[in-house]
Amino acid sequence: MANTLKLEIVTPDRKVLSEEVEYVGAPGIMGEFGVLPSHVPFLSALGVGNLHYKQGGKAFYVFVAGGFAEVSNNQVTVLAEVAEMATEIDIDRAQKAKARAEERAAKVKEKQEATRTQAALRRAVSRLNCKSSGKSAGTC
CATH class of the missing domain: 2.60.15.10 (F0F1 ATP synthase delta/epsilon subunit, N-terminal)
Known part of the structure; x- marks a missing residue:
């Protein structure tokens, strides 16, 4: 092919x-x-x-x-x-992870923790975006 x-x-x-x-x-x-x-x-x-x-x-x-x-x-x-x-993405789990990351981001004072929090938030948002892009059996 x-x-x-x-x-x-x-x-x-x-x-x-x-x-x-x-x-x-x-x-x-x-x-x-x-x-x-x-x-x-x-x-x-x-x-x-x-x-x-x-x-x-x-x-x-x-x-x-x-x-x-x-x-x-x-x-x-x-x-x-x-x-x-x-x-395969569990939308409820991803939304909860996003909410946790946003909550932590609001309280962060140390630079290292801020970096980890932003990474967690990026992962959660990307999962949600991927799931919404692939609504019908992974296709769009």
């Missing part, structure tokens, strides 16, 4: 995804990047956000937080600290 590339997403706990896809967009730490079939090889650290891919003309979403993405030989390998398909 010359018009597709292999996308594999793994975490320390499990293989999240292994599919032939048409496009991958991911949140690099320096900004989002996109990969099409026959892309030049590269390696990028991942930030917190929503990875999206196209398969059969439909968009699918995966929340990722931290890790690396490697592109080579018509394959994108994502080694993420955290990765959840949009369909």
Whole structure:
């Protein structure tokens, strides 16, 4: 299949995804990047956000937080600290995590704690955004 590339997403706990896809967009730490079939090889650290891919003309979403993405030989390998398909995200849990992070952010005095709190808030908001992007079975 010359018009597709292999996308594999793994975490320390499990293989999240292994599919032939048409496009991958991911949140690099320096900004989002996109990969099409026959892309030049590269390696990028991942930030917190929503990875999206196209398969059969439909968009699918995966929340990722931290890790690396490697592109080579018509394959994108994502080694993420955290990765959840949009369909797997528990919206109530994410909303509670967001509320806790916002509450902590209002009380924070130390710079280190502020950094941790902002990271927790970013993760919660990204999960909620991913879930709302993938309302119908992970597609939009």
